[in-house]
Amino acid sequence: MAKNISILQFAGISIDHNLDQPLYQQVYSSLRSAILEGLLRPGYRMPATRTLSIELGVSRNTILIAFDQLTAEGYLKSFVGSGTFVSDFLPENLLQVNGEKSKSKKSGSINIRVSKRSNDISNILSTANNLSREVKTFKHGSPSIADFPFKIWKKISGDIIQKLPEKTLGYGDPAGYWPLRQAIATYLRTYRAVKCEAEQVIIVSGSQQALDFTGRLILDPGESVLMEDPGYMGAKGAFYSSGLKLVPIPVDDQGIITDYLTNSDSEARLCYVTPSHQYPLGSVLSIKRRMELLDLAVKNNFMILEDDYDSEFRYSGKPLPSLQGLDKSDRVIYTGSFSKVLFPALRLGYLVVPPQLIETFTTLRSLTDRGSPVLEQSIIAEFIQSGDFYRHIRKMRKLYHERQKILVSEIDKQLEGLLTVKETDSGMHLVGWLPENCNDQAVSKYLYSKGIIAPALNDYCLEYKQKPGLILGYTA
Numbered sequence: 020m021a022k023n024i025s026i027l028q029f030a031g032i033s034i035d036h037n038l039d040q041p042l043y044q045q046v047y048s049s050l051r052s053a054i055l056e057g058l059l060r061p062g063y064r065m066p067a068t069r070t071l072s073i074e075l076g077v078s079r080n081t082i083l084i085a086f087d088q089l090t091a092e093g094y095l096k097s098f099v100g101s102g103t104f105v106s107d108f109l110p111e112n113l114l115q116v117n118g119e120k121s122k123s124k125k126s127g128s129i130n131i132r133v134s135k136r137s138n139d140i141s142n143i144l145s146t147a148n149n150l151s152r153e154v155k156t157f158k159h160g161s162p163s164i165a166d167f168p169f170k171i172w173k174k175i176s177g178d179i180i181q182k183l184p185e186k187t188l189g190y191g192d193p194a195g196y197w198p199l200r201q202a203i204a205t206y207l208r209t210y211r212a213v214k215c216e217a218e219q220v221i222i223v224s225g226s227q228q229a230l231d232f233t234g235r236l237i238l239d240p241g242e243s244v245l246m247e248d249p250g251y252m253g254a255k256g257a258f259y260s261s262g263l264k265l266v267p268i269p270v271d272d273q274g275i276i277t278d279y280l281t282n283s284d285s286e287a288r289l290c291y292v293t294p295s296h297q298y299p300l301g302s303v304l305s306i307k308r309r310m311e312l313l314d315l316a317v318k319n320n321f322m323i324l325e326d327d328y329d330s331e332f333r334y335s336g337k338p339l340p341s342l343q344g345l346d347k348s349d350r351v352i353y354t355g356s357f358s359k360v361l362f363p364a365l366r367l368g369y370l371v372v373p374p375q376l377i378e379t380f381t382t383l384r385s386l387t388d389r390g391s392p393v394l395e396q397s398i399i400a401e402f403i404q405s406g407d408f409y410r411h412i413r414k415m416r417k418l419y420h421e422r423q424k425i426l427v428s429e430i431d432k433q434l435e436g437l438l439t440v441k442e443t444d445s446g447m448h449l450v451g452w453l454p455e456n457c458n459d460q461a462v463s464k465y466l467y468s469k470g471i472i473a474p475a476l477n478d479y480c481l482e483y484k485q486k487p488g489l490i491l492g493y494t495a
């Protein structure tokens with residue numbers, strides 16, 4: 020009998036040598052049950068009999084006898100030279116042997132009680148999931164992956180894997196890989212006028228985690244967040260899942276309308292904004308409103324979460340300094356992402372938090388998922404330090420600007436009277452305005468059925484309805 024001890028339990032099977040039942044019968048009935056319960060699925064290639072004998076702690080002969088019986092009954096099929104497989108077509112009556120019904124779990128068989136929050140979240144995510152499917156025409160928010168310098172990226176990755184010091188492979192600093200935090204701090208100080216030290220930079224798993232953390236750490240469940248309306252669904256979802264209430268604040272062509280903040284819920288402890296490129300309308304928060312917002316934050320005692328998700332793509336005019344850079348009272352928490360400027364699958368972004376919040380945010384990161392993989396962090400750090408990051412941004416800025424111009428001119432030529440668009444100074448998408456009497460949600464649904472992703476502007480609204488429009492991406 021094989022003496023080796025299995026390190027993994029194959030299909031939950033354990034053989035008991037003390038039972039009177041012969042071992043081959045135990046193996047046979049355990050494998051049969053595993054097939055009937057759906058643990059071993061049709062087409063699954065069974066391990067070699069020698070391997071399985073080691074896994075189950077029985078002789079190979081025992082396994083061979085059990086396999087023979089399962090093959091004779093149609094549960095398994097053997098092909099000379101390729102191995103033994105679970106049969107593709109198990110006859111219905113086989114699934115009911117001895118009246119035994121398949122025990123495989125069917126969804127909906129019991130009523131799991133979920134929180135009210137969970138329903139709110141599912142409603143948001145069903146739309147978000149649509150957006151994450153494979154790239155289709157006009158899908159917005161995705162960079163042009165085809166134009167990413169993978170050759171350089173692969174070279175940097177290869178070099179890093181070769182010389183990655185062993186000490187970086189343990190549990191690292193949950194706040195992130197130090198050289199990356201330094202590189203980000205330099206980049207933000209230089210190009211976004213963010214006032215920060217590397218210690219204040221906390222690496223997160225995409226800005227989505229930054230929104231989630233901020234909602235959880237600044238507010239208690241039941242408290243309110245001031246939120247741009249229309250606004251980013253990812254933020255709405257993150258705040259809902261922390262049990263927060265949303266207080267919608269309307270937006271116009273100069274960004275969030277600060278006058279509404281004066282009269283809004285004075286209990287709100289956080290205001291979420293996208294000042295560089297309002298999501299989804301695309302307006303830039305004017306300098307006057309930036310100053311008003313910062314003043315109000317002090318006066319009404321709320322924090323501001325500045326989501327600077329795509330500010331790198333500015334095509335003309337001078338970018339306005341970040342809100343964080345104008346803030347003198349440590350009221351602003353800043354977040355940025357590598358999803359747009361590099362690629363989304365990295366799942367890396369960053370927070371810049373006021374010094375007194377560094378420890379709280381770092382602790383939550385540690386408790387949530389310990390931190391981000393060091394390998395990707397070191398590749399990005401090197402990509403920034405080598406200057407390739409800046410070269411890539413410049414190249415993409417030019418490319419996206421050209422694509423925007425083509426989109427606008429083609430819509431003007433081909434969809435006159437149906438869709439109106441204007442060139443914008445920044446961003447990765449624009450709004451195509453439909454005729455006033457159109458229902459943008461119905462138009463968007465119809466387009467989706469034709470394989471075109473162009474979400475309706477009114478899908479992003481909470482309280483303040485917008486004129487009918489479609490969100491059109493042009494970068495991917």
Ligand SMILES: Cc1ncc(COP(=O)(O)O)c(C=O)c1O
Nearest residue numbers: 160225226227251298328356358
């Ligand atoms: C407004 C806004 N903020 C943040 C993000 C970035 O999210 P992440 O960094 O999690 O990919 C997006 C992505 O679509 C966005 O549209």
